[in-house]
Amino acid sequence: MPELNGLIHSIEEGMKRIGYLEEAVRGHINTTRYQNDLLKDSDNWNQICSSLDTINDTLYSQLDYLNAEYPSSSGLKYIFTYGLLQALFIQQDAIRHLLEAFGIQFELTDRLKEIRLLRNASIGHPTKNKTKGATYYNYISRMSLSKTGFTLMRSFDQGSNEFIDIEMYSIINDQLKDIESSYKLLSEKLTEADRMHRDKHKDNLLSDIFHSSMSYTISKVAEAIHSPHSGNTTFALSMLNSIQKTYQKFEASLLERGDLSEYTKYDLDEYNHALRKLKDYLNGNELGLTDSDANIYHFYIREKNNHFEKIAKEVDDNYRK
Structure with missing residues (x-):
């Protein structure tokens, strides 16, 4: 026992x-x-x-x-x-x-x-079990059956028998x-x-892609929405181009590492859609977009940027573990 x-x-x-x-x-x-x-x-x-x-x-x-x-x-x-x-x-x-x-x-x-x-021998092919050139005929001893094992009788070579205790x-x-x-x-x-x-990737920090002036860059887009004269608009469009380049690099880096999940990809596609909408608005190509709509899109890219920066930091922390 x-x-x-x-x-x-x-x-x-x-x-x-x-x-x-x-x-x-x-x-x-x-x-x-x-x-x-x-x-x-x-x-x-x-x-x-x-x-x-x-x-x-x-x-x-x-x-x-x-x-x-x-x-x-x-x-x-x-x-x-x-x-x-x-x-x-x-x-x-x-x-x-x-x-x-x-x-x-x-x-x-x-x-x-x-x-x-x-x-x-016991349960796979007991009635005609060919092993290494010999043929065996196998029998589980019913009286020996227990939770801990059983005895297997094997007959071969014209009546020769052997008994195997299986534990x-x-x-x-x-x-x-x-x-x-x-x-x-x-x-x-x-x-x-x-x-x-x-x-391979731990020293290439994703968080470094988001430069320290991202908040300033995004805020300049808002100025063009509230004061849409040519100087503000031109500068805001250059800021949107800068944001787009940042996010293109971020997505490419995630893809290169294999860390671009389908959920993050979906969020990035939506973010890029919002950027395009604002560019069209400032260029005068989005005629159906009101100032209120533009403000909502701007609010979205500002708040969602914080979300993506958090993802970048989490990935960086994971690589440094």
Whole structure:
């Protein structure tokens, strides 16, 4: 019993560590700059998401196997056994496909290969199981079925028999160790890629794009709205051109880093629309626009500028972490 309790504790701790690693991987792929790139290949993106979900689902099945009351009926005992062994098999495929999607070669360890072979013999192809040139006929001993395992009888070579005691808790524990190692390898690769990306851009501050005179520049546009003589209008148009250039550079910088989210892109498109409207108004091309309308557009570009400067600072702070 102490040995069994130790295995259960090891399994539970392993699942927690895998959970932290999964969270790190999900955090990486859901970061705008990486998600934008990954979404370019929808098949690969779906392979990543399906693999992550499947690994998580199979962890739940293993945890519930440990915590659930083992059934007393023979039929449900088989269902429990079949289900767990199949979950282990699926989990191996899922971690392989997850690493594959990130260009990492996954090699089955000897223990994972053994678990795979035991699954095939017990529930995959028990009635005619071909392995390394030999054909086996397999039987699960019903009387041996328990939550901790069972005995598998294998017949081969004209009546030769062998008996294998399969210990379910040890299998779960050993597989989780290899799953954790593979997850850790992936997490480390993604962390290093993130570090290199941050190092490349961390000294090119987005907040520096918004020069200290932005408030002054925007205020000069308001003067032309309130006092629309030629000098004010000409100067205000030059100020609007300066603001447009600032925002073109801001959008280009976000795009270059991969940090231009669809939400920020939408906001920038609206901001540029407001700038164009004001330029048309000052040029006399927007005949339907009143002074009140122009003031509203001006209020929008002034207040929204604060919003974008805040985004720039948040991105800069993120890169410096």
